[in-house]
Amino acid sequence: xxxxxxxxxxxxxxxxxxxxxxxxxxxxxxxxxxxxxxxxxxxxxxxxxxxxxxxxxxxxxxxxxxxxxxxxxxxxxxxxxxxxxxxxxxxxxxxxxxxxxxxxxxxxxxxxxxxxxx
Amino acid sequence: xxxxxxxxxxxxxxxxxxxxxxxxxxxxxxxxxxxxxxxxxxxxxxxxxxxxxxxxxxxxxxxxxxxxxxxxxxxxxxxxxxxxxxxxxxxxxxxxxxxxxxxxxxxxxx
Numbered sequence: 001x002x003x004x005x006x007x008x009x010x011x012x013x014x015x016x017x018x019x020x021x022x023x024x025x026x027x028x029x030x031x032x033x034x035x036x037x038x039x040x041x042x043x044x045x046x047x048x049x050x051x052x053x054x055x056x057x058x059x060x061x062x063x064x065x066x067x068x069x070x071x072x073x074x075x076x077x078x079x080x081x082x083x084x085x086x087x088x089x090x091x092x093x094x095x096x097x098x099x100x101x102x103x104x105x106x107x108x109x110x111x112x113x114x115x116x117x118x
Numbered sequence: 119x120x121x122x123x124x125x126x127x128x129x130x131x132x133x134x135x136x137x138x139x140x141x142x143x144x145x146x147x148x149x150x151x152x153x154x155x156x157x158x159x160x161x162x163x164x165x166x167x168x169x170x171x172x173x174x175x176x177x178x179x180x181x182x183x184x185x186x187x188x189x190x191x192x193x194x195x196x197x198x199x200x201x202x203x204x205x206x207x208x209x210x211x212x213x214x215x216x217x218x219x220x221x222x223x224x225x226x227x228x
Contacts, residue, residue, distance in 0.1 A: 035217060044120055045155075045163065045206055045219040061216045095162055102151030103210040103217055104168035111162050 002026035004034075004096050004109035011115045017084040020112045022096035029077035030054040033099040036070065036081045038092040039111075050099070051079055086116045121146060122207055124220035130197055131228050138192045138223045140207035146218055150210040152190040154183055157204045157222075166205075167192060197227050 007021040022034065036048040049060035051070040058070045064083070072079045079096060093111040100106030123141040130136040140152065152170050155163035165174050167183035170190065182193040190207055207220040 037217075044221045045208070047217040047219070049216075059215060062214070097163075100165070100168060101172075102153065102169045104151070104153035104165055104208070105155075105163070105217075106165050106168065106174060108162040108164070 002098075002107050004098060004107055006094075006096060006109040006112045009113040009115070011117065012086050014087055014116055014118055016086050016116075017082060018086060018114050019080055019082040020094050020096075020114070022079045022081070022109050024053075024077045024079070024098070027098075030074060034070075034072075034079045035097045035099055035105055036068075037095045037097055037105070039095070040089070040092040043092075048081070048094075053077075053079060083114075086114075088116050090114065091116045120221040121211060121214070121218035122209070122220035124205075124207060124223045126221070127224045127226065129226040129228055132197050132199060134197050135193065135195045136197060136225065137194075138205050138207075138225070140190045140192070140220050142188050142190075142209065142218075144188060145213040146188075146209045146211040147185065147190055148188040149212060152183065152185050152207055152209045154181075154190075154192045155206045155208065156201075157206065159203075163206060194225075199227050201225060202227050 005023045030053050035050045051058045053072045069082045096109040097105035098107040154167040157163045170185040171183040180195045204222045206222045211218045
């Protein structure tokens with residue numbers, strides 16, 4: 001079945017970087033864009049950016065430009081999201097999601113909890 | 119502060135109908151498709167409605183979506199206790215060149 005499986009929880013210190021992976025299976029990896037969305041504790045959903053697994057092109061939300069890097073490995077059908085210069089406000093659950101029709105997100109990863117604490 | 123505006127909470131009795139609104143602008147809802155998601159506590163969001171009013175396979179017809187101008191509405195009929203969750207609307211924002219979401223609505227089935 002179609003699924004996205006993310007890497008495990010991370011605990012990082014302020015100023016460090018974190019890299020989260022998202023492995024796709026059950027469909028043609030290069031045919032669907034992947035979004036990264038985060039959700040701070042008790043808060044709503046915030047889109048960080050998008051990657052085209054086919055060519056690797058990316059588009060980042062203005063808030064994260066300069067701090068986020070999204071990459072992909074077509075040999076393993078995996079996309080990565082790296083966030084640098086972490087601060088406490090980056091503590092959140094990070095999701096990858098496949099883009100379907102009309103910019104909807106039709107398949108979601110299970111989420112990766114990133115905790116930033118000294 | 120979310121780009122799309124949803125009521126923080128709604129409630130209704132089992133078996134009843136509830137609607138959840140989502141308000142935006144011409145740069146997002148007004149000119150793009152709207153999707154709706156349900157999020158149970160501790161789990162990832164799940165797609166309920168896409169392209170304003172279409173249901174993915176496996177989503178019952180108790181769930182419906184509509185759009186008019188710069189607002190969209192999610193309707194849920196025959197409420198069940200299992201429908202208690204947070205509901206989010208989302209769409210593309212042409213000015214921001216990003217997907218934007220509402221702040222979420224917590225549904226309580228009394």
